[in-house]
Each structure stands twice: as C-alpha cells, then as structure tokens.
Amino acid sequence: MPYSPDLDAILTEGARFEADGIAxxxxxxxxxxxxxxxxxITACDPLTSAGGAxxxxxxxxxxxxxxxxxxxxxxxxxxxxxxxTAALALxxxxxxxxxxxxxxxxxxxxxxxxxxxxxxxxxxxxxxxLADLSAVAALADWDFDxxxxxxxxxxxxxxxxxxxxxxxxxxGANVITVTAGWGDGVYPTFVGxxxxxxxxxxxxxxxxxxxx
Numbered sequence: 185m186p187y188s189p190d191l192d193a194i195l196t197e198g199a200r201f202e203a204d205g206i207a208x209x210x211x212x213x214x215x216x217x218x219x220x221x222x223x224x225i226t227a228c229d230p231l232t233s234a235g236g237a238x239x240x241x242x243x244x245x246x247x248x249x250x251x252x253x254x255x256x257x258x259x260x261x262x263x264x265x266x267x268x269t270a271a272l273a274l275x276x277x278x279x280x281x282x283x284x285x286x287x288x289x290x291x292x293x294x295x296x297x298x299x300x301x302x303x304x305x306x307x308x309x310x311x312x313x314l315a316d317l318s319a320v321a322a323l324a325d326w327d328f329d330x331x332x333x334x335x336x337x338x339x340x341x342x343x344x345x346x347x348x349x350x351x352x353x354x355x356g357a358n359v360i361t362v363t364a365g366w367g368d369g370v371y372p373t374f375v376g377x378x379x380x381x382x383x384x385x386x387x388x389x390x391x392x393x394x395x396x
Contacts, residue, residue: 185299186286186294186300186301187297189374191284191374191376191389192281194210194254194270194389195210195273197211197212198211206258206259206260207258207259207260208256209257209259210254210255210256210393211254211255211256212252212255213252213253213255214250214253215251215252215253215344215346215348215362216251216346216360217249217250217251218249218250218274218314218315218316218360219358220246220247220249220319220357221246221319221352221355221357222243222246222316222317223243223244223245223246223247224240224243224316224317225240225243225244225274225314225386226238226314226317227305227314227388228305228313228320229306229307229308229309229311229313230311230315230335230359231308231331231335231361233305234320234321234323234324237305237317237320237321237324238290239317240287240288240289240373240375240386241288241289241290242288242375244276244383249276249385250274251272251273251274251275251314252272252273253271253272253343253362254269254270254271254273255269256269256270256392256393268363268365268390268392269343269362269363269364269390269392270365270393271387271388271390272312272344272362272387272388272390273386273387273388274385274387275385276383277378277383277384277385278384279378279379279382280378280379280384281376281378281384282377282378282379284374284376284377284387285375285377286302286303286373286374287372287373287375287386302372303372304371304372305370305371305373306369306370307364307367307368307370307371308368309368310364310367311335311347311361311362311363312361312362312364312371312388312390313359313360313362314386314388315357315359319351319357319358319359320359322351322357323349323359326351334347335349340363343363344362345362345363346360346362347360347361364390365390365391365392366390366391366392369390369391371388371389371391372388373387374386374387374389
C-alpha cells in the first residue's frame, strides 16, 4: 500500500520513538496563523516552486487557521541533540481525526503508487509551507531581493525557524515557512477527516521520524 505514516503518534506532544540507537522526542511549536482568502490549500517550497504550486483537490472555507510545527528533538550517544521539523500541520477543525488520506493535486491517483510510494512536493531551498494558493501565487511575482529580505534570515536558527511574510496587503494572505526535515527532498502531505467527513486539517510529513 502507499506510504502511510502514523500521524496520530507524530502529532503528539512528548511522543518518543527509538530506532537504531537514536531517540526522537516530539515537541509542539505553534508558528503562526495562515490567512487563506480562497480556501485552496497548497504545500510547496515557496522560495523555489511558487510559480508551479498547485492546490489540493480538497478545499476548505476561506478563513484564518493556526499552523503548528512538530519538532523532533533527536538524541544519539555521540552527538549533541538536533532539532528537526518532523511535520507541519494546518488545523482547520478541532474535531478528532478518524482517518488520514494523502493530499492530492488534480490528476493524481494513489492507485498508481507502488508500496510505500507517495506524491509529494520537492524542496530545494530547505523550507516548506502550507498556505493558500493565492498567497503562494503572489509570492511567485517577487524578485530575489524581496524573497531574500523577507524569507532568508542572515542566520538560520534550529528548526522549525519560522518566517512569516504577508504577500497580499489587501487580503492579508501570508506565507509561513519552516525548515523542512533534513533539508532538500520530496515530502508528502495528508488530509485529516472527522467522522462526519469534515476536513480537520493538512499535515506535511518531513520524513524525519522513521516508520516503526
């Protein structure tokens, strides 16, 4: 079956995982509020792929939604603890999630995926976001100097290192970036649903915590 992480465990404050002598402890880090004027949600590396970003087929009501980074504190015997963004979650509803589905763009079909395969977005600048498509589309018109001034700090702190930039002064639409797991790669996003079919939110898995 396609890749299916235990998101309920990863999105738990204090959750602890161990593999190959390495310990992972999850911490919850609120990173801001996403203003979504259209409710068309996308996940991407906005510094390199804003122009080609696509909305997921699952949409939500326009609004403002909290964004949370779930950080793995990684400990091993021969090194100081490392902090990596394990997941990024956009909360749409506080109802309990009863099922997770892979978030898809138009034309994607999970039926074509091999075992443990997934659809995801490429990261080339070491950051990712969950945002309204209109905000990411507006960011695509920025030049390098604008991007550098707002979204590239002179010194990047440990993950999740959030940066919040308003890209549309009229609607307030914004883009919040966080460091993406181990850096560049391809990362899947999932949609959580409540028992009544309500969309609870979107979660990007940065593949930091191994499947156990």
